[in-house]
Amino acid sequence: EDKVVQSPLSLVVHEGDTVTLNCSYEVTNFRSLLWYKQEKKAPTFLFMLTSSGIEKKSGRLSSILDKKELFSILNITATQTGDSAVYLCAVLYGNKLVFGAGTILRVKS
Amino acid sequence: KAGVTQTPRYLIKTRGQQVTLSCSPISGHRSVSWYQQTPGQGLQFLFEYFSETQRNKGNFPGRFSGRQFSNSRSEMNVSTLELGDSALYLCASCYGNNEKLFFGSGTQLSVL
Numbered sequence: 626e627d628k629v630v631q632s633p634l635s636l637v638v639h640e641g642d643t644v645t646l647n648c649s650y651e652v653t654n655f656r657s658l659l660w661y662k663q664e665k666k667a668p669t670f671l672f673m674l675t676s677s678g679i680e681k682k683s684g685r686l687s688s689i690l691d692k693k694e695l696f697s698i699l700n701i702t703a704t705q706t707g708d709s710a711v712y713l714c715a716v717l718y719g720n721k722l723v724f725g726a727g728t729i730l731r732v733k734s
Numbered sequence: 735k736a737g738v739t740q741t742p743r744y745l746i747k748t749r750g751q752q753v754t755l756s757c758s759p760i761s762g763h764r765s766v767s768w769y770q771q772t773p774g775q776g777l778q779f780l781f782e783y784f785s786e787t788q789r790n791k792g793n794f795p796g797r798f799s800g801r802q803f804s805n806s807r808s809e810m811n812v813s814t815l816e817l818g819d820s821a822l823y824l825c826a827s828c829y830g831n832n833e834k835l836f837f838g839s840g841t842q843l844s845v846l
Contacts, residue, residue, distance in 0.1 A: 656833075657833060659833070659834070659835075661837075665839075666822065666824075666839040666840045666842075667737075667738075667824070667837040667838060667839045667840065668777075668824070668837045669837070670834055670835070670836070673833060673834055713776065713777065715777075717833060720782070720789060720790055721779065721782075721790050722767070722779065722835065723779065724769075724776045724777040724778075724779075725776055726775060726776035727776050
C-alpha cells in the first residue's frame with residue numbers, strides 16, 4: 626500500500642532553534658515529493674523535489690530528497706513564531722498525490 | 735490572479751441530509767482535486783477531475799461524488815451525511831499533472 630509517513634507528529638521549540646522535519650514514503654512510480662505549510666486552512670506550497678541530493682532553499686527553509694532511502698527532510702533555521710504551522714509532505718506518483726498526516730510545529734517566543 | 739475559491743466557508747448539517755460544496759479553480763487550471771481533512775488524519779484524497787472527467791478516485795464510499803463543469807468549476811456532493819463526515823473539505827487546482835497544487839481555504843462541514 627502506498628504511504629507517506631511524517632515524523633515527529635508534533636514538536637515545540639523556542640524562537641531561534643533549528644528544526645528538522647522528516648518524511649518517508651513507500652510508493653511505486655514516484656514522480657516528485659512536495660512540502661506544504663498549513664497555517665489555518667489553505668496549505669501553501671513550499672518546495673517540490675524530484676532529484677536526489679539537490680537541496681532546495683527559500684530563506685530559512687531548505688529541503689532535500691534521498692530517492693535511494695526514500696525520504697526527505699525539511700529544515701527550518703532560526704525559527705520564528707510565524708513558522709508555527711502544520712507542515713505537510715506529499716508524494717506524487719502517477720497522477721495521484723498522497724499526503725502524510727503532517728507535523729505540527731509550535732514555536733514559542 | 736484570483737486564487738482557488740470554495741463556498742460556502744462553513745456548513746452545519748444533520749445526519750441523513752445531503753450537502754453540495756463548490757470550488758472555482760484558478761483561471762486556466764483544468765485539474766481540480768478534493769481532499770478531506772480531519773484532525774490527525776492528514777489530507778485524504780477524494781477524487782480528481784480533469785476536463786470534466788474523473789481521472790482519479792480515492793477510497794471513499796459512493797456517498798461522496800463530484801463533477802466538473804466546462805468552465806472547470808467543480809462541485810462535490812455528500813449524501814446521507816454521517817457524523818464522521820464532519821471535516822474540512824479542501825479543493826485544489828493545478829494546470830494539469832497534479833504538481834504544485836494550489837489550495838482553497840476549504841469548507842468546514844459539521845454534521846450534528
